[in-house]
Amino acid sequence: MKIIYLNILKRIIRQKHLQLMSIIIVILYILVGINSAISYKNKIALFDQAKANVRKAWLNQPAQNPHSSAHYGHYVFQPVTALNFLDNGVTDYLGSVLKLEGHRQNDAAFSPIMNNSEMARLGEINFSWVLQVLIPLFIILMSFNSISAEFEQNNIKLLKSQGASIGQLLWGNVCSILTILLTLFLVGVFFIFILYALLTKQPLNTFPFSDFLIWISTYMVYFFILILFSVIISALVKVSKLSFLILLSFWVFSIIILPKLIYSTSRIIYPYPSKQEFTKTLNESRKKGIDGHDPMDQRAKQFNDSLLLKYNVKSLDELPINADGLIMQADEDYANKVYDKHFSDIRTVTNNQNQLASIISIINPFLAIKNISMTIAQSDYNSNMIFLSEAEQYRRYLIKELNTKMAYGGSKTGEWDWSVDVSYWNTVRDFSYPQAPLLKRLSYRKIEIISLFLWVVILIVSIKLIARNYKIV
Amino acid sequence: MSLLQAIELSKQYNDVYALRNLNLSINKGEIYCLLGQNGAGKTTTINLMLGFVKPSAGKILFNNIDLVENPSLINKHFAYIPEVVHLYGSLTGIENLEFFSKIAGNHYAKNELVNFLNEAGLQESAHHKLMTSYSKGMRQKVAIAIAIAKRADCIFMDEPTSGLDPKATNDFITICKKLAKNGTTIFMATHDIFNAVNVANTIGIMREGILVNSIDSKSITATALEKLYLETI
Numbered sequence: 267m268k269i270i271y272l273n274i275l276k277r278i279i280r281q282k283h284l285q286l287m288s289i290i291i292v293i294l295y296i297l298v299g300i301n302s303a304i305s306y307k308n309k310i311a312l313f314d315q316a317k318a319n320v321r322k323a324w325l326n327q328p329a330q331n332p333h334s335s336a337h338y339g340h341y342v343f344q345p346v347t348a349l350n351f352l353d354n355g356v357t358d359y360l361g362s363v364l365k366l367e368g369h370r371q372n373d374a375a376f377s378p379i380m381n382n383s384e385m386a387r388l389g390e391i392n393f394s395w396v397l398q399v400l401i402p403l404f405i406i407l408m409s410f411n412s413i414s415a416e417f418e419q420n421n422i423k424l425l426k427s428q429g430a431s432i433g434q435l436l437w438g439n440v441c442s443i444l445t446i447l448l449t450l451f452l453v454g455v456f457f458i459f460i461l462y463a464l465l466t467k468q469p470l471n472t473f474p475f476s477d478f479l480i481w482i483s484t485y486m487v488y489f490f491i492l493i494l495f496s497v498i499i500s501a502l503v504k505v506s507k508l509s510f511l512i513l514l515s516f517w518v519f520s521i522i523i524l525p526k527l528i529y530s531t532s533r534i535i536y537p538y539p540s541k542q543e544f545t546k547t548l549n550e551s552r553k554k555g556i557d558g559h560d561p562m563d564q565r566a567k568q569f570n571d572s573l574l575l576k577y578n579v580k581s582l583d584e585l586p587i588n589a590d591g592l593i594m595q596a597d598e599d600y601a602n603k604v605y606d607k608h609f610s611d612i613r614t615v616t617n618n619q620n621q622l623a624s625i626i627s628i629i630n631p632f633l634a635i636k637n638i639s640m641t642i643a644q645s646d647y648n649s650n651m652i653f654l655s656e657a658e659q660y661r662r663y664l665i666k667e668l669n670t671k672m673a674y675g676g677s678k679t680g681e682w683d684w685s686v687d688v689s690y691w692n693t694v695r696d697f698s699y700p701q702a703p704l705l706k707r708l709s710y711r712k713i714e715i716i717s718l719f720l721w722v723v724i725l726i727v728s729i730k731l732i733a734r735n736y737k738i739v
Numbered sequence: 740m741s742l743l744q745a746i747e748l749s750k751q752y753n754d755v756y757a758l759r760n761l762n763l764s765i766n767k768g769e770i771y772c773l774l775g776q777n778g779a780g781k782t783t784t785i786n787l788m789l790g791f792v793k794p795s796a797g798k799i800l801f802n803n804i805d806l807v808e809n810p811s812l813i814n815k816h817f818a819y820i821p822e823v824v825h826l827y828g829s830l831t832g833i834e835n836l837e838f839f840s841k842i843a844g845n846h847y848a849k850n851e852l853v854n855f856l857n858e859a860g861l862q863e864s865a866h867h868k869l870m871t872s873y874s875k876g877m878r879q880k881v882a883i884a885i886a887i888a889k890r891a892d893c894i895f896m897d898e899p900t901s902g903l904d905p906k907a908t909n910d911f912i913t914i915c916k917k918l919a920k921n922g923t924t925i926f927m928a929t930h931d932i933f934n935a936v937n938v939a940n941t942i943g944i945m946r947e948g949i950l951v952n953s954i955d956s957k958s959i960t961a962t963a964l965e966k967l968y969l970e971t972i
Contacts, residue, residue, distance in 0.1 A: 269838065269841045269842055270842070273827075273830075273838045276829075276830070276834075277827055277829045279828075280829040281829060307796065419826075419827075420821040420822070420824065420825055421825060421826065421827070423789070423791060423821055424819055424820075424821060424824075424839065424840065424882070424885070425818055425839075426789075426790075426791065427813070427814065427818060427819035428818075428839050428842040428843045428885070428889070429791055429814035429815075429842055429843050429844065429893075430842045447950065469761050541789060641819035683813075737792075738791055739786050739791045739792050
């Protein structure tokens, strides 16, 4: 097989259109690398600056009532991981900045897409896009006639009569195309990494090398699958034009049509409630709780009565604590339950939609690699959900901290002009959360991983079967 | 003793016979030409001899050894020259020869490869040019060089002179005669009656999968063969 492998390698390298395509890919690497590096560097700088400003504004609050701070609002930012540089996934669409405030949960705000023209619908070009969308085209160009040309040029019988087996021919093609592709890929990866190190000036000791290696390996598997598939089609069809047409149709269907079809279908099967319907249900549920800002509210009155009983006093003025802080926390606790229920319903719908896409990835390796790549780079929906969940936990901590300070910090009920010392602001911790380890993140992508594995196994078995039963006449 | 024998050899596709009860015997150093219309069974015979398809019935013997049961002998002793030789356009003539020789298990030095190409009649200035610049006749010569380099006992040629100009055809016939003189057996399917008489020792005429005539070329002229051929088919 080595002889056939080296021969095919030599022939591919000499093909002018492939040389041109390789040059285009290298130029794309350069453009994408520079674009990603600048974009990543700006995003990091912007987020670091904004985070510092938000914290500074928090710490520099004047001596005031803690509840005023709860309404003042607090911005948190989804961490920008190093591999976002390679794959920014759905981050730009979902948003990575959140405003936290008392009494309400917010969706992620200020997604970069919001600040862009309608061209933003086309999406930003990044390294993973080149690998997922363009490289498959390159693979098709290299392999559509790998076996069919041997028929068309009458070489197949000559090869067979010289002693070459069909298996050697199939694997020789697979290995030689893979060699060229991996060379181009690894050159690109190396180049992108150098750009990352030079342009972003991020410390390399924090770079997630193990995640990076897994990311590279996953793409290698993806390319291997596409090469096996293309060579098999070329062998089965035996006519180059038809083979090219089939592979191109597969590319269009897998990369353009199927993802959009799944998106539309998933929204039909698992529809979201309308905004109006959702807000109405949410407000109705919310009304059943305590209104912390309305002393005449019946449930607030009941809560106050329970406090009087607990502290064995006759009026709120006699309480050793500030009942306003506790009643607002009770309001917050109830609101949290309401939000948890309703937002959980919405997230279940989104999860169901995403699950459908995962299941379809069994037949579409493009969807599988897209999801796995985003997950490794922490730019997928799950990573955004983790951020939103952590941000909500932080919001609850923050509001509870402020309400508790108001209740037990030394003020009495009704003292709305009571204020905390400025040193208090520093005792409230800043927003941060540990990043989920790679294995945990990948556990959300079991179906996609199984999909790639199955594709490899099925295609290898197919090659073996074809090699055994292939008819050259 | 016959080098190559077909005994009651048949090939059937569904209910249709592509070849029916072929019996022939070819000696070492003999040139056997098989004439017949398109679809007469010439290429099927070559495909069977080279093991590209399995026979429905009958035997193919090489030195009295059954090739269906010992297919490894085919690659070792037989060579093949197709009707249209393309080889690989992005490789030079010598690179193509080197590649196909290596597949057959022969690793030759550069000067040996040059000798094979010279022996096949390819001018030396063309050895290092890409095959895309070769004429049909030149590509044919590289294919002959591949067969020579394999040191095959028997070369199967499927309409090798089709599309060649008279000079190239003449060169080709000369090389075939030289090979046969050196002991190589040649089995050739062709439409070219005049060259068949010129080059062959034995000429077979096929019709609808059946060998209907087997003629000693010394006993017939080209004109007589043409007449017989037209009457037969």
